Amino acid sequence: MPELPEVETIRRGLEKYIVKKKIVGVDVYCEKSFCGQVADVVGKNVKEIRRYGKALIIDLSGGISLMIHLRMTGQLIYDGTERYAAGHPSENFVDKLPNKQTRVVIRMSDGVLYFNDQRKFGFVKVMRTAEVEQDKFVKKLAKEPWQMSVEELYAKLQRHPKACIKAVILDQTVICGLGNIYADEALYAAGIHPERRAGSLSKDEVRRLLKEACDVMNRSIESGGSTMATYVRADGSRGDYLEKFAKVFRKEGTECPRCGAKIAKIRVAGRGTHICPKCQNLSVNAEAGAYDSSDKETK
DNA sequence: CTAGGATCCTGTCAGC
DNA sequence: TGCTGACAGGATCCTA
Numbered sequence: 001m002p003e004l005p006e007v008e009t010i011r012r013g014l015e016k017y018i019v020k021k022k023i024v025g026v027d028v029y030c031e032k033s034f035c036g037q038v039a040d041v042v043g044k045n046v047k048e049i050r051r052y053g054k055a056l057i058i059d060l061s062g063g064i065s066l067m068i069h070l071r072m073t074g075q076l077i078y079d080g081t082e083r084y085a086a087g088h089p090s091e092n093f094v095d096k097l098p099n100k101q102t103r104v105v106i107r108m109s110d111g112v113l114y115f116n117d118q119r120k121f122g123f124v125k126v127m128r129t130a131e132v133e134q135d136k137f138v139k140k141l142a143k144e145p146w147q148m149s150v151e152e153l154y155a156k157l158q159r160h161p162k163a164c165i166k167a168v169i170l171d172q173t174v175i176c177g178l179g180n181i182y183a184d185e186a187l188y189a190a191g192i193h194p195e196r197r198a199g200s201l202s203k204d205e206v207r208r209l210l211k212e213a214c215d216v217m218n219r220s221i222e223s224g225g226s227t228m229a230t231y232v233r234a235d236g237s238r239g240d241y242l243e244k245f246a247k248v249f250r251k252e253g254t255e256c257p258r259c260g261a262k263i264a265k266i267r268v269a270g271r272g273t274h275i276c277p278k279c280q281n282l283s284v285n286a287e288a289g290a291y292d293s294s295d296k297e298t299k
Numbered sequence: 300c301t302a303g304g305a306t307c308c309t310g311t312c313a314g315c
Numbered sequence: 316t317g318c319t320g321a322c323a324g325g326a327t328c329c330t331a
Contacts, residue, residue: 002324002325003324003325006324032307032308054325069325069326070324070325071307071324071325071326072308072323072324072325072326073308073309073310073323073324073325088324089324100309101309117308117309118308118309118310118323119307119308119309119310119323119325120307120308120309121307121308121325121326122325137326159300159301160301160302161301162301162302163301163302163303164302167302167303170325170326171326172325172326179324179325180323180324180325181324182324183324242324249324269303270303270304270305271323271324271325272322272323
């Protein structure tokens with residue numbers, strides 16, 4: 001999906017357009033994508049847009065909220081006097097809307113918010129504002145990297161001693177916000193192989209990983225997420241995180257900027273995974289916590 | 300409890 | 316051209 005930086009980008013962007021606006025109608029194109037009663041949101045005003053991890057919460061008047069999760073392929077596109085689009089990257093942000101992937105249409109007083117989602121894993125859910133924090137998904141979410149201490153993350157990793165570190169940091173109940181792109185980028189930046197067992201990381205490696213997770217996502221938010229996040233122009237320009245900042249994600253075959261080795265693509269935790277085989281060493285895996293001379297600190 | 304794989308769904312692309 | 320399998324920026328459910 002859209003990972004934390006993309007969702008935060010959407011939150012900031014939408015805030016400018018729909019806060020204080022009224023919902024005048026909702027059209028559900030796909031039942032699976034919309035949970036709740038349309039009648040509960042029509043006529044309500046948008047008060048605030050919040051974010052819990054990768055979930056977006058649109059608070060409405062009358063104690064009602066919309067929870068929106070984009071999962072793998074969700075997009076939110078606001079079409080008013082100008083168009084703002086973010087989420088799963090696609091070439092058709094500038095298409096005519098609704099399109100084939102449009103699942104829910106929220107008509108506002110001066111524009112239309114489209115929820116598009118190719119694979120239908122995402123959803124728009126109507127709930128009582130008071131119940132948002134009790135939601136199962138929200139309740140289980142861990143802290144975001146910026147709020148988490150090295151000690152806390154280290155302790156959490158010890159609870160998954162045998163699992164691959166990449167699988168563990170993708171778990172939103174361990175640390176929240178990372179997805180497939182930023183997990184690869186953070187592990188690369190920290191010089192840690194994604195198949196290292198989580199329990200084998202030293203305190204210092206955990207410190208590096210946490211720092212790089214923050215840095216990588218900060219840079220992405222600053223550049224508007226990795227997908228288009230600015231106003232849609234005729235040229236269909238998009239956010240430029242992948243082009244500007246990604247060192248390994250979808251860079252297989254290119255040279256590692258640090259050591260020149262060829263970036264490789266492997267499979268870890270069922271996900272495509274990108275590494276520099278030289279900078280990210282696996283040999284320390286033999287025994288959890290065991291010293292290994294090949295695991296030289298990068299700094 | 301953890302770890303790993305299957306699963307939800309649609310579309311695209313490589314390889315025959 | 317048409318078919319097939321693999322894969323995809325996520326999270327949950329099932330099994331061992």
